Amino acid sequence: MSMHPPDPLADLPWPKPEAPSAAVSAKICGACTKNLCAKRGMSALSRLLLCLVVSGLVASFGYWFGVRHHRAELGLRLGVYAAVAWGLVQAAVLYVGFAPRRGLLGSRAVRVAVAVFLPLLFLGYLSYAAWSYVPFDQFSQGARASHAFSCGLIALGFGAIVGGSVLLAWRGTNPLTPGLSGTLAGFVGGVGGALAVGIGCPSHEAWHLWTAHGLIVLALGLMGFVAGRRLLSP
Amino acid sequence: MERYVDGEAEAFEFLYRRVSPNLMGYLLRLTRNRERAEDLLQITFSKIHRARGSFLKGAPVLPWILAIARRSFLDERRSAQVRTEDLSPDGSLPEQQNEERPLPAELSDALDVALGRLPENYREAIVLTKITGLSVAEAASVLGATETAVKLRVHRGYTQLRKELEQYSRTP
Numbered sequence: 001m002s003m004h005p006p007d008p009l010a011d012l013p014w015p016k017p018e019a020p021s022a023a024v025s026a027k028i029c030g031a032c033t034k035n036l037c038a039k040r041g042m043s044a045l046s047r048l049l050l051c052l053v054v055s056g057l058v059a060s061f062g063y064w065f066g067v068r069h070h071r072a073e074l075g076l077r078l079g080v081y082a083a084v085a086w087g088l089v090q091a092a093v094l095y096v097g098f099a100p101r102r103g104l105l106g107s108r109a110v111r112v113a114v115a116v117f118l119p120l121l122f123l124g125y126l127s128y129a130a131w132s133y134v135p136f137d138q139f140s141q142g143a144r145a146s147h148a149f150s151c152g153l154i155a156l157g158f159g160a161i162v163g164g165s166v167l168l169a170w171r172g173t174n175p176l177t178p179g180l181s182g183t184l185a186g187f188v189g190g191v192g193g194a195l196a197v198g199i200g201c202p203s204h205e206a207w208h209l210w211t212a213h214g215l216i217v218l219a220l221g222l223m224g225f226v227a228g229r230r231l232l233s234p
Numbered sequence: 235m236e237r238y239v240d241g242e243a244e245a246f247e248f249l250y251r252r253v254s255p256n257l258m259g260y261l262l263r264l265t266r267n268r269e270r271a272e273d274l275l276q277i278t279f280s281k282i283h284r285a286r287g288s289f290l291k292g293a294p295v296l297p298w299i300l301a302i303a304r305r306s307f308l309d310e311r312r313s314a315q316v317r318t319e320d321l322s323p324d325g326s327l328p329e330q331q332n333e334e335r336p337l338p339a340e341l342s343d344a345l346d347v348a349l350g351r352l353p354e355n356y357r358e359a360i361v362l363t364k365i366t367g368l369s370v371a372e373a374a375s376v377l378g379a380t381e382t383a384v385k386l387r388v389h390r391g392y393t394q395l396r397k398e399l400e401q402y403s404r405t406p
Contacts, residue, residue, distance in 0.1 A: 012395070013342040014364045015349075017255035018262070024272045029250055031276075032283045033243035039287035040239065100290045108375075172288040175301035176375045233305050234285030 044099040047169040051094055052087065054165035055192040058158045059083045062196035071202055079199035082129070086122075086195050090188050093118060097184040098170050111180055118187045119217050122194070126214050129198075130206035139207040147203065151212035155190075155197040159220045163189020167227055172234040182228010183221050190217030235295045239286045250279075253296060256366045257303055263361040264307050266350050274310060278303040297372045300362070304376060341399070348398040356391030359384050 019025070042050075062083075066076050097111050139145065166185035174181050194213040203209070237245035257278065261271040281302050289298065349357060355377075362373040363384070374384045 012345055012364075012399075015259065015263075015342065015346055017259035017365065019255045020258045020272055020275055024275065025250070025254065028254075028276055028279045029247055032250075032279055033246050036238075036241050036243050036246065038239070038241040041287040044290075100293065108380075172285045173290060175298060175305060177378060179378070234281045234288065234302055 041173070042169070048091070048094050048099055050169050051162075051166045051188070052091055055087060055090060055162045055188075058162055058192055058196040059087070059199060062158070062199035066200035069200065069202075071200060075202060076199060079195070082125075083195045083199060086125075086191055089118075089121075090191060093184060093188055094166065097181055098166070098173075108177060108180070111177070111184065115180065115183050115187065115221070118184075118191070119221060122191055122217055123210065123214050126209040127206065129204065130209050131204040133206045136207060139205065144205070144208065148208050148212040151197055151201055151203070151208070152216055155193045155213055155216045156219065157193070158196045159186075159189040159191075159193025159216055160223075161189070162192035163220050163224055164227075165189075167224070167231045171231050173232060175233040178229045178232035179225050180228075181232050182224040182226070184224070185228060185232075186220040186222065186224020187217060189224065190220035193220070235286075235289060236291060239289055249295070253299055256296065257299060260300060260361055260366050261303060261307065263349060263357060263365065264304075264354075270310075274303065274306055277306045277310070281306060294372065296366075297368065297376050300366065300368070300376045304358075344399060345395070348395050351398065352391050352394055356387050356394065359387035360391045360395075363388055 163186050166188055194216050238249055261274045265271045362368045370381050370384050374381045
């Protein structure tokens with residue numbers, strides 16, 4: 001029977017963690033303990049409520065705009081119902097995506113699923129809410145196109161306010177998955193902005209809703225991804 | 235970490251003693267330069283100090299700190315890429331030093347060199363799991379990847395390392 005010598009690579013001698021130099025350690029400890037005082041950020045609940053209040057304010061502005069421009073009472077009421085229902089969805093997304101349970105956020109897979117299904121669900125809702133349809137070549141010209149453009153710009157502005165408030169409220173809290181959380185913040189903002197404009201907007205035309213109200217959600221999701229990587233990581 | 239957030243200086247010193255060797259080891263393997271690693275260590279701790287109020291109570295500390303260190307490294311590398319390069323006296327760009335040198339005789343030194351030659355994503359996955367001692371799930375959260383991807387990177391990196399270090403398994 002032949003004896004094989006033990007393979008020295010069976011258990012590699014991994015380098016041990018090594019301490020930084022004494023001078024660097026002294027510098028860091030000195031800087032971080034000088035005038036050290038307690039520093040607690042806002043609680044998760046306060047941050048969540050702040051985001052919902054901003055979203056509510058933006059929706060109120062949409063309502064005021066609709067009243068001022070004599071939008072039909074039925075349309076206004078339906079818009080407000082939709083905003084309240086989507087407000088609950090926004091709260092759920094913020095809870096899953098941002099509020100930690102025992103220091104941990106919802107699992108990455110759940111948050112990715114939310115990031116995929118939220119815009120799809122919203123586009124589905126817009127398709128359901130569309131009462132009329134004109135061919136794209138008619139929609140893309142004249143008054144319809146300029147109305148969609150102005151609606152889209154306002155929705156983008158409102159969405160940026162809501163999404164920005166989410167990013168600022170949770171600023172520096174998530175170095176682990178800032179891009180994913182930023183995308184969720186963008187989607188929440190996009191839905192908030194699109195609904196606020198939807199309360200005041202009289203159009204129920206399918207192309208108008210998909211482009212001026214729906215595409216904004218996707219665009220803000222993308223912007224949220226970029227901004228989140230900057231703002232959510234300390 | 236929570237006592238440090240509450241303003242206890244001794245808690246910071248304790249945290250520093252516990253975390254800094256792992257963090258330094260990680261940064262050393264990322265940068266392969268002691269001075270840069272120490273600079274990044276200081277940057278990372280200054281970020282931690284500023285962001286301590288946003289630390290989520292009960293969250294695992296080491297992955298949180300390593301993720302901040304990794305972000306600092308990526309930011310520093312991005313800004314270094316746009317920095318201007320000094321020309322040598324004859325007006326040409328300095329030569330890149332990437333020639334393949336033979337591995338040192340000692341296995342532990344050779345491992346360190348071979349680790350430095352691995353592609354960055356394999357190296358990071360191996361350093362986090364084998365040297366820093368994170369679990370695969372924690373390493374995945376630091377790298378922003380799935381657990382399967384981290385396992386795959388570790389496996390491929392390990393295979394490549396074994397190939398590089400083959401000569402040492404033949405020496406008695």
